[in-house]
Amino acid sequence: MIRWLDNETNVKGRANENFARELFELFTLGRDQGYVEADVKEAARAFTGWTIRKDAFWFDHSKHDGGLKRVLGHEGRLDGEAVLDLAVAHEACARHVAAKLLACFVGPAAPPEAVAELAAVFRAADGDVARCLEVLLGSELFFDPAQRGTRIRGPVEWILWVLRTLGLRASPRALHRAAARMGQALLEPPDVAGWDEEEAWISSATWIHRQNFAARLASAEGRPELRPGLEDVVPGDDDGYAYLGPTLFPDGLGQGSARAVARLGEAGRGLPREQRLAGLCETLWMLPEAHRF
Amino acid sequence: MEPTMDLTRRAFLGRTGLSLAAVPGLGLLPGLDSLCVLPAAGTRCLVMLELAGGNDGLNTVIPFEDPAYHAARPVLRVREGQHALEDGVALHPRLGRLAELYKEGSLAVVEGVGYPSPNRSHFRSMDIWQSARPDQERPRKGWLGLAAAALAAAGARRPAMALGQAERPLCLEARRIVVPAIDSLADYELWSGGGEDGRGRLAEVRDLATARGEGDDAVARLLKATAREAAESAARIREATRSYRPAVEFPRTRTGRDLELAAKVLSASIGTRILHLRQGGYDTHAGQDRTHGNLLGEVGDALAALARDLRARKLWDDCLVLVFTEFGRRVAENRSRGTDHGAAGPVLALGGRVRGGLHGRRPALDDLDGEGDLRFTTDFRGIYACVLERWLGVEPTRILGGRFDGPDLLAAT
Numbered sequence: 001m002i003r004w005l006d007n008e009t010n011v012k013g014r015a016n017e018n019f020a021r022e023l024f025e026l027f028t029l030g031r032d033q034g035y036v037e038a039d040v041k042e043a044a045r046a047f048t049g050w051t052i053r054k055d056a057f058w059f060d061h062s063k064h065d066g067g068l069k070r071v072l073g074h075e076g077r078l079d080g081e082a083v084l085d086l087a088v089a090h091e092a093c094a095r096h097v098a099a100k101l102l103a104c105f106v107g108p109a110a111p112p113e114a115v116a117e118l119a120a121v122f123r124a125a126d127g128d129v130a131r132c133l134e135v136l137l138g139s140e141l142f143f144d145p146a147q148r149g150t151r152i153r154g155p156v157e158w159i160l161w162v163l164r165t166l167g168l169r170a171s172p173r174a175l176h177r178a179a180a181r182m183g184q185a186l187l188e189p190p191d192v193a194g195w196d197e198e199e200a201w202i203s204s205a206t207w208i209h210r211q212n213f214a215a216r217l218a219s220a221e222g223r224p225e226l227r228p229g230l231e232d233v234v235p236g237d238d239d240g241y242a243y244l245g246p247t248l249f250p251d252g253l254g255q256g257s258a259r260a261v262a263r264l265g266e267a268g269r270g271l272p273r274e275q276r277l278a279g280l281c282e283t284l285w286m287l288p289e290a291h292r293f
Numbered sequence: 294m295e296p297t298m299d300l301t302r303r304a305f306l307g308r309t310g311l312s313l314a315a316v317p318g319l320g321l322l323p324g325l326d327s328l329c330v331l332p333a334a335g336t337r338c339l340v341m342l343e344l345a346g347g348n349d350g351l352n353t354v355i356p357f358e359d360p361a362y363h364a365a366r367p368v369l370r371v372r373e374g375q376h377a378l379e380d381g382v383a384l385h386p387r388l389g390r391l392a393e394l395y396k397e398g399s400l401a402v403v404e405g406v407g408y409p410s411p412n413r414s415h416f417r418s419m420d421i422w423q424s425a426r427p428d429q430e431r432p433r434k435g436w437l438g439l440a441a442a443a444l445a446a447a448g449a450r451r452p453a454m455a456l457g458q459a460e461r462p463l464c465l466e467a468r469r470i471v472v473p474a475i476d477s478l479a480d481y482e483l484w485s486g487g488g489e490d491g492r493g494r495l496a497e498v499r500d501l502a503t504a505r506g507e508g509d510d511a512v513a514r515l516l517k518a519t520a521r522e523a524a525e526s527a528a529r530i531r532e533a534t535r536s537y538r539p540a541v542e543f544p545r546t547r548t549g550r551d552l553e554l555a556a557k558v559l560s561a562s563i564g565t566r567i568l569h570l571r572q573g574g575y576d577t578h579a580g581q582d583r584t585h586g587n588l589l590g591e592v593g594d595a596l597a598a599l600a601r602d603l604r605a606r607k608l609w610d611d612c613l614v615l616v617f618t619e620f621g622r623r624v625a626e627n628r629s630r631g632t633d634h635g636a637a638g639p640v641l642a643l644g645g646r647v648r649g650g651l652h653g654r655r656p657a658l659d660d661l662d663g664e665g666d667l668r669f670t671t672d673f674r675g676i677y678a679c680v681l682e683r684w685l686g687v688e689p690t691r692i693l694g695g696r697f698d699g700p701d702l703l704a705a706t
Contacts, residue, residue: 016579016631018576025414203459205481206460208481208527254513260499267494279494279495282495286499
């Protein structure tokens with residue numbers, strides 16, 4: 001954060017706003033929630049001297065502006081820790097973190113009143129995210145069937161779903177490359193805000209990369225990357241759908257997808273099992289239902 | 294269906310439900326918010342080039358005769374090598390190629406472009422520029438997406454594309470169409486196992502899976518429409534661009550490559566009218582000088598190559614390039630040899646039919662807003678209105694949520 005947001009150049013008498021601005025906007029309060037430009041400028045002074053030495057955090061007293069500042073309605077000789085405390089204690093922060101957790105673990109259709117409830121947990125627990133997760137992951141909302149399938153799988157989520165539902169393994173390097181092409185180069189988000197997620201993952205270009213990944217993985221060419229092979233993880237000697245269908249799609253498939261799978265079964269009759277499985281897996285991985293969770 | 298050219302605009306405004314069959318992608322009823330396409334547009338193309346991160350307008354179009362500029366920028370000010378245009382402004386030393394286009398009358402510079410109550414967040418301000426709706430808290434549709442939807446409703450098959458990026462930018466979003474995004478043409482090809490035979494069979498199966506179904510929600514419609522658009526556009530675009538050979542050598546930079554792709558698509562005559570591209574890296578809070586010069590050099594040289602290439606194909610007169618950014622930077626440099634987020638900045642327009650020269654009014658350097666930023670003199674929506682109405686032939690007030698006037702950037706034809 002310090003490097004990316006230019007805080008190494010944020011020193012007494014020469015404040016750089018970048019870190020303070022994104023701290024409020026992205027990581028604590030949320031855009032335009034409870035702070036104004038003046039808060040950003042004053043908070044930047046509080047973070048002066050926060051820098052990096054030998055690849056680790058370093059507080060350089062000599063570069064720190066110890067003067068009076070006014071941030072989020074509080075005045076004093078505030079330092080960086082004090083500003084972080086003020087931000088985390090702010091009502092907007094509880095709502096912002098609660099909304100982010102709900103968007104991740106429940107989805108975009110989470111009811112708005114859930115944000116207020118989880119924000120109350122965040123405040124009561126003094127900003128303890130683990131406690132918030134404990135409550136959230138044990139809630140009825142989390143298990144509500146109506147909230148299933150409301151999110152779009154990101155590249156990493158989709159790739160891991162493809163592999164783990166069937167107990168497959170592949171070379172991490174190849175997976176990293178594939179995810180990057182689909183729009184998610186791990187540890188390299190497009191900017192400080194991270195990825196946009198949800199619908200933003202889906203474009204014709206990223207779809208083509210997903211399709212080509214599925215095809216390569218299922219095909220004989222992609223097989224060497226896979227451990228174990230598809231034939232080894234799909235039991236029985238039928239066309240495989242009896243096992244793959246419920247394993248990949250416990251909630252079932254929509255009409256169009258079900259029809260497509262049925263047609264595939266017909267078309268594959270008479271082909272060697274290896275080829276039938278490859279065609280089936282490639283198709284199942286690219287059904288619309290495969291990209292939601 | 295042919296675009297309905299014989300209707301007057303007024304008559305058109307009252308109509309809905311133009312052409313179901315012609316709407317690609319989601320194919321929902323155009324319904325009440327159906328937009329209208331005006332006569333005249335023909336084959337004109339718009340290339341939107343986004344300089345992401347907040348380009349420093351003052352060091353792009355430089356008021357080098359203004360002492361206030363030199364006072365505000367003791368370290369970062371440009372002292373020599375700038376390319377004087379007229380009236381006391383000059384282009385950055387690395388924009389020599391653009392200065393040539395200016396002299397030829399192919400470059401229009403609008404100074405002081407912005408909007409009321411400027412937001413200094415990259416994300417919010419970019420959303421505002423891309424949606425043209427500062428009144429909407431979380432805009433979901435883009436101004437060019439809506440324009441593309443209007444063109445599609447009038448029969449255009451693939452009116453808009455995002456190039457050089459895998460993500461669909463907000464400005465190309467609309468409810469009724471899915472705009473293809475092409476990161477690189479070499480990778481834009483569907484691959485499938487099982488040989489020719491297998492490919493055909495799988496394609497047929499996938500058609501079944503992605504057929505519109507009753508009860509599909511918005512996400513299902515997006516996934517299905519994207520899958521179909523990917524398959525169709527991959528085949529069509531590769532076919533149409535196969536014979537393209539660049540008429541000039543494009544710079545071997547990221548932006549050079551992206552604009553070469555734009556030239557390819559524009560020369561393919563596949564009906565695409567709107568392109569969106571982006572060049573990132575303009576968030577120069579520290580050590581700005583060299584970074585900024587390199588970025589400008591990259592974009593200027595690439596744009597000049599595009600101009601030469603399209604001119605050689607006789608397409609330059611049908612092309613309009615708009616270069617924009619989410620905000621300019623603060624007038625006073627910071628003490629990290631950089632600049633912080635600001636407000637108004639210049640917009641550049643290039644093309645064979647732009648009215649070259651300086652437009653708008655230069656913001657005063659001695660009358661800044663409370664944050665120390667330039668006050669805007671031209672609302673960006675005025676530029677959009679001009680481009681929508683007079684270049685793309687799309688009625689602008691519905692898209693922009695009102696009437697906006699702006700400088701007259703286009704030569705009368």
